[in-house]
Amino acid sequence: MIDDTDPLVLFMPSGKRGHFPVGTPILDAGRELGVYIESVCGGRGICGRCQIENQSGNFAKHGITSSQDSISPVGAKEKRYADKRELKPGRRLSCSATIQGDLVVDIPADVQVNAQVVRKADDGRHIDRNPAIHLCYVEVPEPDMHNPLGDFDRLKTELVKDWDSVDGDSSNLEDLTIDHHLLTRLQPILRKGKWKVTAAIHKDGGATRPTLIGLYPGLHNEAYGIACDIGSTTIAMHLVSLLSGATIATSGTSNPQIRFGEDLMSRVSWVMMNPDGREAMTLAVRDALNQLISQVCSEADIEADDILDMTFVGNPIMHHLFLGIDPTQLGVAPFALAISSSIQMFACELDLKVNPGARVYVLPCIAGHVGADAAAATLAEGPHRQDDLMLLVDVGTNAEIVLGNRLRTITASSPTGPAFEGAEISCGQRAAPGAIERVRIDPETLEPRIRIIGVEKWSNEEGFDEEAEKHGITGVCGSGIIEVVAEMYLTGIITHDGVIDGKMAAKSDRIIANQRTWSYVLWNGTQQLTISQTDIRAIQLAKAALYAGIRLLMDKMQIKSVDQIRFAGAFGSFIDPKYAMVIGLIPDCELDRVHAVGNAAGVGAKMALLNQDHRREIEETVQKIEKIETALEPDFQQHFVNAMALPNKVELFPKLEKQVKLPDVNTGSLGDTTESSRPKRRRRTRAN
């Protein structure tokens, strides 16, 4: 019964609001409005999970004034909790505090109840929580010969009584079932807890029967989940509290499958050539995952047994190998996935060493070359949630491209090859300390200055040599290659069509003859690092493939430019958008709307871990995304040929032109090379 004369309560940050009678517990009000406030103890004032803050003041924008008197005074339950455990000043337990007048309630992002937990600096992204796992404390009546219901059945009865529908999940606890591993351990746990236990329940809005997957004696006040991105090069893992949403630990490791083959196709070949190749690679990745699990658990000082839910993403081949599916079909046309939809299963089926009842959710794949990692990146960046046209690119051996907005989203993958990862470049190397990552060339002298990974100073700054010595200067990584090619173009060393201009040899002895072509000497140290004509061609081929894929999608959308560009993945994190645009890797766009978003796939996995609505969102989105197969598109080849040349001012780069003076066609006029802002190199725990 809504009564406008009842106090108005506004919940922040969601902004949800409603009228409630004086005396209503704030927890109940929140739940009625669909505001997710955790409570493990079911309002007994012992778990401390339901903390809120009363924001006093006049919130004119919301038309509400909240005062100290709008909330009931601290009661006995809260005092008892505060005495036993910590309750920060201003914090209240919403199960006990009641509404006394118009009230603004803030749900703090960080509810600290377990002091020992190391809390990772979060990436600042707020993820609304609606996890699939719930902890529910209950007190079960002892067995009684008058009522010979089984122990599980009496536990269920209490769960229904105390917990059914409190969180708005439409699962009906009357349908509760129990995992077999737990059934055999149920009786001792109930007795150990003296009939007071915390149940861990898996609920997914009724898609499957709610299931008792864990049971703990007494109050158990923490449950964790793992979000994991299995990249072909790197595996990245986040350990997340399912109760607070906080990331507790993060770790990463090389994918040990690398020993079977550097790139995806060589791993597929390995499977085709070796009878136990698939098993060996599956074992390798699962072993690595188990090591990462131990690592994040020990970092956070928790037991792996407290991990109850897991989400995984990866490209189609990683996805198949992780699941134990032969990826051979993905190596040949028509690149048939065994399954494209999302998968719900048990962690034990994948030999993962976590709680025996832990569930696994694997995000859907989009197409044979556009995997669950691309789906997760889409979920994280949300082109489908906005009006602006977003281009989302994850560059690896295959670039995964998503283009769209609320109205329409399309995707394709482009076979860029490994050049951007330094693999086909004479002086190329993986991003690692000692690799050249930034390059500037003086337009007059053609002398370069560089920066290497692991050293803050530029090569022309004092002390560089000493600092660089500890790593050595060993090669050029992906972002460095982009920069050197772009700078060579802007300084006229290479022409519009990518040829190193031999005439420049007259201007600088860094231009040297190399058989029948020319090279540019980027570094002369213990090792000489040169950029050859072949290197330039490799980059041209790679960038043309990516750009052709993007152009194909833009043609399908009938657009000439995009509103935003997001680079996902390791490579994307470190390239300078301006240089990417100068060499024509990406289409024209306002530079301040081009962002590197780091491991967006990992963020998407975390969103799916913390909120089932995000699972449904990406499942639906993936179905709606239009999938373009570049190999079937007659225009792709023409786009590819056209994109071999480097961009010039008469082409389609009006927005770039505002910041960078591009060379005219066939001339070597110098561009402006002022430094643009670019993301700082961060800890490398992400996958690509």
Add this chain to the structure above:
Amino acid sequence: MIDDTDPLVLFMPSGKRGHFPVGTPILDAGRELGVYIESVCGGRGICGRCQIENQSGNFAKHGITSSQDSISPVGAKEKRYADKRELKPGRRLSCSATIQGDLVVDIPADVQVNAQVVRKADDGRHIDRNPAIHLCYVEVPEPDMHNPLGDFDRLKTELVKDWDSVDGDSSNLEDLTIDHHLLTRLQPILRKGKWKVTAAIHKDGGATRPTLIGLYPGLHNEAYGIACDIGSTTIAMHLVSLLSGATIATSGTSNPQIRFGEDLMSRVSWVMMNPDGREAMTLAVRDALNQLISQVCSEADIEADDILDMTFVGNPIMHHLFLGIDPTQLGVAPFALAISSSIQMFACELDLKVNPGARVYVLPCIAGHVGADAAAATLAEGPHRQDDLMLLVDVGTNAEIVLGNRLRTITASSPTGPAFEGAEISCGQRAAPGAIERVRIDPETLEPRIRIIGVEKWSNEEGFDEEAEKHGITGVCGSGIIEVVAEMYLTGIITHDGVIDGKMAAKSDRIIANQRTWSYVLWNGTQQLTISQTDIRAIQLAKAALYAGIRLLMDKMQIKSVDQIRFAGAFGSFIDPKYAMVIGLIPDCELDRVHAVGNAAGVGAKMALLNQDHRREIEETVQKIEKIETALEPDFQQHFVNAMALPNKVELFPKLEKQVKLPDVNTGSLGDTTESSRPKRRRRTRAN
């Protein structure tokens, strides 16, 4: 659109009827009416599962006349099928045959499509089918780069198109998921079948997501299930076709847990005394089950991999040990079951060697002493489905008693002890060849005549001695004990209160002194078999316990007699109802309404296997049954004391009195001992 002018179609044996336009395939008409007609191929005319017969004639009772012309002539699809495989005269494929006029359709119980299958003589009980496993043949489009849906997803699309809701199960195949074990084998199976496959789908009316649990290349036209009763003495197993409902093979074996303890309580003690006792007993029973599975499969010449569903019943201790649950709590008050509700799980979780996707359904237990076997017997006999008051008794070490009808059903268990199994009787033994099972005593001479298990003749018939020699006459089994005690009572050897009357020694030298009491010499052979006063007392205690339990329930129901009595279990199969009544094992009842029903628990398990509605039925029934704990009932002890004496004519046995002249109180007047009809001893494949 129902149009009364359309032909009327009547389906037998269900009697369901409706009007359908001329040209409607009979399969479609049946399904629309909720008549379960199997079809694996989805109407392609290749599986032959949808056979029906057209019953020509005037069915006046139903107001319908069916003629040869009421059904379409045999078409091309049917001809093709009949040419390739067998189609009995008169049989039609209902997917191809269409309605042409008023029609009476018979669905034959036995649709024979696999000639090699050995068909067991069924127990004559018709079980309507609505199994949880469905076979669905589909043709899947090949993978296509234009539409990069995964192989599973395209398979699902076809299943939705061809099969969703054809069988009235409310599961939505849009929600179809896939078992992990199958996901890793999906692609080769699809390719081996050249994209024509048969899917095995588990559906349970929407309680859980429909799941693809098996996949076969091409048309796969058979799926099997196992119904199993795990008794403490015997394990009985039926192999059943899920498609026809026919029992294909039946087998039984001793429960190997006997080596840990003969009776239930000694097995619980074993667990309490031995740290790995529970594991050893769980392993023992599962090994025995796997051996039985091999045995029934080899008998029926099928692969264990074709077993896709299983149902299990057993008393609470067998139930727990089978599931791997420590039964210790069942050995002490309050006799807490770990779980009383039904359980749905995977066969592989129980280490059962069948299809890796096979499901297991364990029927609910009723109370700590009234197990899933009693629930299954209740399902089979159906007191809750009728108006008559039925008493259902399964006698073992504990007798499980169910009493009731449509309006009210109550249950209890009585601690009868092992006397009825021959364990506390000086000359007692298990039912086995050589055991005395029937006894008659001449009222004049007091000379006995006997029959033993394994020999058809009575001991006074010619040739008995020769035939008996091969077994020896080794002891008296449960039914023999009942008969000898009853005969001793009817002939005045024992009195109303169970004392062997020493005065009778004057009449026959078979009455001999034995310390301070008397004994009756039942057999004088290589071995002398005597019935002592202690033996009589043991039987009195056992029968008093059972009768007290029954009386307690009758008191609760406020009734003086019952309409029907059913003896379930091994013991019950072989006792003569008249003698059971003479010694006061059961209350007064018309003798022709007392029946032995054999392994009713096994029948109940089979019903749950073949029809999910029966699962729901017994789940609901078990919840409604009132559970009486005899130990908590003050009246029980008094009933027990009162029931020690043997019945006499002035007590509550008017119906028995019509057939047997019971002795007056304290007199030894002779009763009538004409033989009554009793069930024949059958193959011992049932559990108790």
